[in-house]
Amino acid sequence: MTEDVPRRRSRWPLWTALAVVLSLLTCGLPAALLAAVARQVTERPAAVRPPGGPDDPDDPAARTARLLAAQLDRQAVALLRGDRAGFLAIADRSAHADLGRRYAALRALRVTVWRAEPTGPPTAVPGQPGRWRQPVTFRYCLVVPDCPPSPVPVATRWRESGDTPVLLAVEESRSERSGARPWEVSELVAVVGPRTMVATTPAYRKRLPGLLAEAEAAAKVADLYPVAGPPPDRYRVFYAGKAEWARWYGGGRPRWTAGYAVTVGGGQHEVVLNADALTTGDTGVLLRHELTHAASLPDRGYPGGGTWWLVEGLAEYAGADGAPVDRYEGLADVRRYAAGGWDGRLASLVPAADDTADRAGAAYGVGYLAVRHLVDRYGEQRTLAFFRAVVHDGRTVEEASGQVFDEPWQPLHDECVDYVRAASG
Missing domain, CATH: 3.10.450.50 (Nuclear Transport Factor 2; Chain: A,)
Incomplete structure (x- = not known):
């Protein structure tokens, strides 16, 4: 069972610090x-x-x-x-x-x-x-x-x-599946908004106001994608420097990872962003992606493997936030991958930990385009019902396709693959 959901790095320049002074949280409990x-x-x-x-x-x-x-x-x-x-x-x-x-x-x-x-x-x-x-x-x-x-x-x-x-x-708790929580091992500062909480170490405190604004905007998108109940009461976001990235929740993420969502029980997924992999323009996309994982995934995690394309495709779809397909950042990666070594099977997309950023980006892009095709053909609600049947209810894609779309899966799968090749070509 997969314990977390990483997202690839952007190739954009690293983050420029926001010159905003943080007002520290000093309020007590009601x-x-x-x-x-x-x-x-x-x-x-x-x-x-x-x-x-x-x-x-x-x-x-x-x-x-x-x-x-x-x-x-x-x-x-x-x-x-x-x-x-x-x-x-x-x-x-x-x-x-x-x-x-x-x-x-x-x-x-x-x-x-x-x-x-x-x-x-x-x-x-x-x-x-x-x-x-x-x-x-x-x-x-x-x-x-x-x-x-x-x-x-x-x-x-x-x-x-x-x-x-x-x-x-x-x-x-490093011996447990989710690893050590940030509050177990690090000094933290935090800000809270109506839908999100964002925390980091004191070294990054000046970035918190901007991060909170981005997180609140992303939460409005992620709140559209709960598939089996209400969205989280608050989205929990942790912004990690180099040392924290290597230690929080066990560390050891692939080099191409810019962020991930990890299940911590109680219906919660906590989101971690990699400070060394983000730019100002990319943060909103990544937050929409990861908060959508927190809204859409089951508390127990998901099996991964053959369903990876669907889980990541939905998060990438939310990350794109309605932008035209031709503006998707990873199209060039998808084009090279589709023309090169891809076997044309959605179930084989999962990138390896030692893959290049281009290969990982292509896998996310194929998932995005496949989900985009399902949404264009059947609408968001039926696509979310398909997601729920597969990811939450444990049905095979064949069973879920017949149940939700009234279509056999193999021809629909082939349609998605044709769409991927056409949209990226």
Whole structure:
């Protein structure tokens, strides 16, 4: 299953910084939300009970589990009410630098829900008496106070200290499918608009106003393409410098990637833009592309492979935002690819990580033109219904074509290929 959806680089010059001064976000949580903090904690699902059960006073693991859960609840309350000292109070001084950065990043992102749920019994660390390792799932919402929270499974490490165990470390979630979130590993600043939240590191703070304006405009387009429910409550966008690009969500993206959308659960895909691959003119196109992924893709991700052309084709179609086909940037790449080594099969388009930017650009362009042909022939709504049947419902393209278009797929596939060759020729 594909965990993220990358988009190719533009060949345009690199970004020119926007000379706009950022007003830092300093507003706190609304009073009504603060009043709900205690309710959040009391509604936290019960932790997995260790052997012996929570009522067994002679079971040290059971007793430790209760004490750790209480400490995590205490920390959650402190985070949501803006109490940095309270957030750090459960931790050893050696952990304060890391936890203080996490606290500041989450507050900058306007965290509105934070729950720490133990996901198994604590285990004693071999050879270290009084030390415990506790798996935990953090569940969080940003900006919006009522959302399906995104989960982050991590491990925490503790030492005994009477009835108030002390937190020693929170490990990064890099071992999980989505990798480390930006707020786990970086100092962040952020701005929020009606439909989007855009965050980056302090080095790029002056770019935030322009990025927010671009993101808000892109959101108006992406909001047209949810196929199985409402669009996201807020589109979450992270702007990555070189170091962050290599680390956020596990890094390791193909060299031709300018941005990607990664599923983080709770109905959310978080979008990352590569600062080194963008220009002022290209940012809007990329944001429309990636936010459309966030609006259109299922929470679980999608199988990839033979459906790649459809997923990327729809995002490229949204990125073009109604522009004439002859203005599409990648037509020259498509022309060379169609005249060269392409086998004429949409299912074979997926670019490899080590492909050239031209080869990757051609693959995206073929997907765009194929989807454009479906829209021109059947309209957007039936094309979106076809997308839903294939990407969300798991139907084959043959089944979905008959169901949605009342046409067999192979002749329609061949029509799309003929259109690709004609439009790019």
